[in-house]
Amino acid sequence: MKECIALLLIISFVLSSTAFADLQVQNPWVRATTEKNTAAYMELTNTSDQEVKLVSASSAVARRCELHTITDNGSGLEMRETTAISIPAKGNIFLEPGKTHLMLMDLNQPLSEEDVIPFTLHFSDGTRLNTNAPVKAK
Numbered sequence: 001m002k003e004c005i006a007l008l009l010i011i012s013f014v015l016s017s018t019a020f021a022d023l024q025v026q027n028p029w030v031r032a033t034t035e036k037n038t039a040a041y042m043e044l045t046n047t048s049d050q051e052v053k054l055v056s057a058s059s060a061v062a063r064r065c066e067l068h069t070i071t072d073n074g075s076g077l078e079m080r081e082t083t084a085i086s087i088p089a090k091g092n093i094f095l096e097p098g099k100t101h102l103m104l105m106d107l108n109q110p111l112s113e114e115d116v117i118p119f120t121l122h123f124s125d126g127t128r129l130n131t132n133a134p135v136k137a138k
């Protein structure tokens, strides 16, 4: 019986410590700019069996970050702020040029290649992920 309890404790410890690995950021990058706003791109992977939403982001270089989608309004493409970006269960999404992206608004400084931008991403399940995104000119 004692061994059983010890085993359960070990299992629950392992489960709780891996719960934080359900979300991953890959290949983040930020577009170089001398303007006040720019965009950040990345791949987000959700390995859990529940949908998770990216609900906000923050970065030390920008006064605020918005989640943007791009829609075709009939006469052209238009950026719109959205409140959440869904990452399907056992799925991944790409934030990429011309599509859904993170917008860094009111930058404190110009961003040039070689800079590395720290970010925090906040998800609907309470997860916070810190990442560092290199600045690229493309």
Ligand SMILES: [Cu+2]
Pocket: 039, 068, 079, 101, 102, 103
């Ligand atoms: Cu935008």
